[in-house]
Amino acid sequence: MDFNNKVYTIVKIFGIDIWITETLVNTWIIILFLSIFAVTVNILLKKFDSIPRGFQNFIELIVESIDNMTKSNMGEEYSYFAGWFFSVFAFLLCSNLSGLVGLRPPTADLATTLTFALITFFLIHLMGIVTGGKKYFKSYIEPFPLLLPINIIGEIATPISLSFRLFGNIFGGLVITGMIYSLFPLILKLGLPGIFHIYFDVFAGVLQAFIFVILSMTFIKDKIPD
Numbered sequence: 001m002d003f004n005n006k007v008y009t010i011v012k013i014f015g016i017d018i019w020i021t022e023t024l025v026n027t028w029i030i031i032l033f034l035s036i037f038a039v040t041v042n043i044l045l046k047k048f049d050s051i052p053r054g055f056q057n058f059i060e061l062i063v064e065s066i067d068n069m070t071k072s073n074m075g076e077e078y079s080y081f082a083g084w085f086f087s088v089f090a091f092l093l094c095s096n097l098s099g100l101v102g103l104r105p106p107t108a109d110l111a112t113t114l115t116f117a118l119i120t121f122f123l124i125h126l127m128g129i130v131t132g133g134k135k136y137f138k139s140y141i142e143p144f145p146l147l148l149p150i151n152i153i154g155e156i157a158t159p160i161s162l163s164f165r166l167f168g169n170i171f172g173g174l175v176i177t178g179m180i181y182s183l184f185p186l187i188l189k190l191g192l193p194g195i196f197h198i199y200f201d202v203f204a205g206v207l208q209a210f211i212f213v214i215l216s217m218t219f220i221k222d223k224i225p226d
Helices: 022-045 055-074 076-101 110-132 134-141 145-183 194-222
Strands: 007-013 016-021
Touching: 007 022, 016 022, 022 055, 022 076, 022 110, 055 076, 055 194, 076 110, 076 145, 076 194, 110 134, 110 145, 110 194, 134 145, 145 194
Parallel strands: none
Antiparallel strands: 007 016
16 A cells, blocks of 8 residues: 555646645545535435434434534633634534545545644634633743743644644555555455454544644634633
8 A cells, every 4th residue: 555645637827737646636535525415415405203213313413412522621601612613623523534445545645634724723712802802911930931932833733733633644644554454365354354444544633633623623722711
């Protein structure tokens, strides 16, 4: 198995090279899948009953879980973040699980995880400035000004730790399962590696998507003054 991110072609746009990589293609596949799923759910919403059952139960459970998780971690007044975190969780979950259908997970590419971590980093400081004003900037020189460089380094470490945690777990699982496949003869590849997929793709995939969202909520809330 090739663990590298394949480059399918390079397209020039306004003189700039745009690399069409395996990660980019798989990302768009997942976005297309989620878009079709969202449109389908929207159509089915019109047919849902007042008494939930089956598929309706499943959809309402996910939506309510993310909504409750946002309220419990960020507070009722910031529940509007639920829609954003639902989208992030859905994409990360599908990306982490995409290895089950033969795709190279986009989250096994640091560029993907770093992008989401930087968005979280932006939201952290945006909410800090909007809600804290001058107190936000003052917090960098507390308890005394000499700590300014250390406080800045601590803030920069946030997106790095967020991105590497997710990337490391997913890429590590990809490498390990690939090595396991290479060790077994063809007859055993049909069933035995599935045990490892359950852990690395399903368990670790769901857990890491959950951890990323929870940490993002926590980091943003920490910058909001009480």
